[in-house]
Amino acid sequence: MAFFYEFFAGGGMVREALGPTWNCLLSNDFCQKKADAYIANWGDAELVVEDISKLKIPVAFPRADLAWASFPCQDLSLAGNGAGLSGEKSSAFWGFVKVMKRLKRRGDQPRLICVENVVGTLTSGDGKDFSLIVDALTSLGYLVGAVVIDSVHFVPQSRPRLFIVAASSEIELPPEITSGGPSAAWHPASILRAYNSLHEKQRDRWVWWNLSEPNQPVPRLIDVVECDPIGVKWHEPDYTSKLMQFMDSNNRRKVMGAQASGKLNVGGVYIRTRNGVPRAEVRFDGIAGCLRTPSGGSSRQTLLFVQGETIRSRLLSPREAARLMGLPDSYKLPERYNDAYHLAGDGVVVPVVQHLSRQVFEPIILANLADHNLQEVA
Template sequence: MGQLSFYEFFAGGGMARLGLGDGWRCLFANDLSESKAQSYRANFGGEDLWVGDVHDVAPAMLPGRPDLVWGSFPCQDLSLAGSGKGFGGSRSSAFFGFMAVVTALRAEGRAPRILALENVCGALTARGGRDFEAIGRALSLAGYRFGALVIDAARFLPQSRPRLFIVAMDRAAAPPPELVGDGPEDGLVGPWSPRALLAARAGLDEEVARDWVWWRLPEPRANIPALASLLEDEPSDVRWRSRAETDDLVALMAPLHRARLAALAAGGERRVGTLYRRIRPDGAGGKAQRAEARFDGVAGCLRTPAGGSSRQILLEVEGGALRSRLLSGREAARLMGLPDDYRLPARYNDAYRLAGDGVAVPVVRWLARGLIEPLLDVSAGRRLAG
């Protein structure tokens, strides 16, 4: 059998493409950002890539009939760190441009057999659940049954990064029974269905809910690399901060965090952790900036300043000494599962943003192997009926 085919919308640096792997052939890729498109071209060439607004994509631009269409649509309006406008915002409403493309393909008899959507978990609760309802309704109207899973990249990489994945299947095809569960009662609540997902599902209109599927996905047995193993000794794009700058960070910590840090320093061993600066209630009715560190071997979720958050800071404690610096661009890429031969943008900000806006490569790989490819009946050598 030949390669499976796909379109990659909101492609960024092509992380979904990397996750799908060599068994898949990209027919078309799209992103609005020229800077991200430069990285895509540097790593994959530009033959399949069109740079522009998804609302301007016409069916005539799209070759063939893909097995899969992947869409990691913008999260800024859905993220807790973003605007909170949901689909009322200009960025995340690009989802409807994406669905317009799918609907147009359906009209031409070229609808993809599988759709895969990825976004922040805030999509479950945005505008009181109305945005998740809108996603489900759009999929249902386009002729798909669908289900959702929350997968944390921490199951594969030392980064806490829970994300919502929605997998939709052409309603004309019956999914294999071994890939479908009965709902929370058969144990799906545990690994992939947190409380927020169950609440979002319960809030679906009855008509939309008829197309809901509880997907089964096996749990991974991944050898998660240690955070320290992904760090560069002396990165070229960031510098270690001065003692005074590091002391200023420590001063922003709550007393409990400072006490934990002091205990680690007293131990004498090398420990690495990560830190974010956040705005928290100050206990007196106001708000104050706090520095929150973790030394559990897992980095915090990569974010970009464009999403309303600070950059992540690395802390190293060794022999009683403490030093700090920003995560490097290559370290951020490694935390997303990008290989070291992946060509990053030359500018630090562009490299960090590319990683922070992406989808974790091994998560895509696991979802493809565990659900998407079985839905396409790859193992039996058969394709779904069109």
């Protein structure tokens, strides 16, 4: 059995991904609404609802194999305020570092750390914020590497995210999970630029993680939509007509192409404001746009159902949002629409975490911890 901490746990999507062969020692989140969702699915035995800067981990716990931290992205996002790691939300990263330092002092630091956030982390503050994260982890005694994984390889949602994986320098890294240089699949130009901007001492502690590419079939957007959705209603025809009016000629041509096929086509729509004018952008490639936490209403994703002359629209349902995050239908969602959508839009995609675990975490643990009962993982 492997042990983990889940910081900024939300509804426990990392716990869902790691599965029963991983034992959660502690989960932590500051938001009570997310904590309520966590409790509904996992109970409250391991959950501590507290500001991470005030969090204390009991000495009685066994040493964790993994500490996961999906800290707030608002100040790092390309659509955010640019405050970076000094911002009100994203500065919570330093609370996580404080906890890791405390564990190191008592000899209990986790063997692995995974820090997850938006890809904008690589360029925030002209790269300074990424450098600060790497420096914080290497100063704790870790080797550090990063990959960008787009959930589109696993679920019908375009959602690229940055995963910074750190391994204790005291443990052995199986040779098959590292490489001598970057991979086109997991190390885009943004990572290469961020790596090249690091100080020499930071680059000396860098690891190029080597993951296999997924080969399982990926469902399409039409495969995850509900026939009789719960929690949302179909828009009135006037609203759907207005939605079409918000589209430019390029997006209207996409709708016309969907109509011409004669088949049922489902597209994802976002309404964005350009120069004070609302614009609707639609895609019919079988992939939903990236889920975002709802703010005001403009960031809620709309679905457009097109079949011949019939065009209908409605918001994405909570269950559909959960499916786009790879959550099973057995996962219990909050009753209020905004709470459920926020929980999904603020979470991590389950099969992405599973892929990281199988490709990196579990091989490291199996190579180093003969006393762990990980036959089921193997």
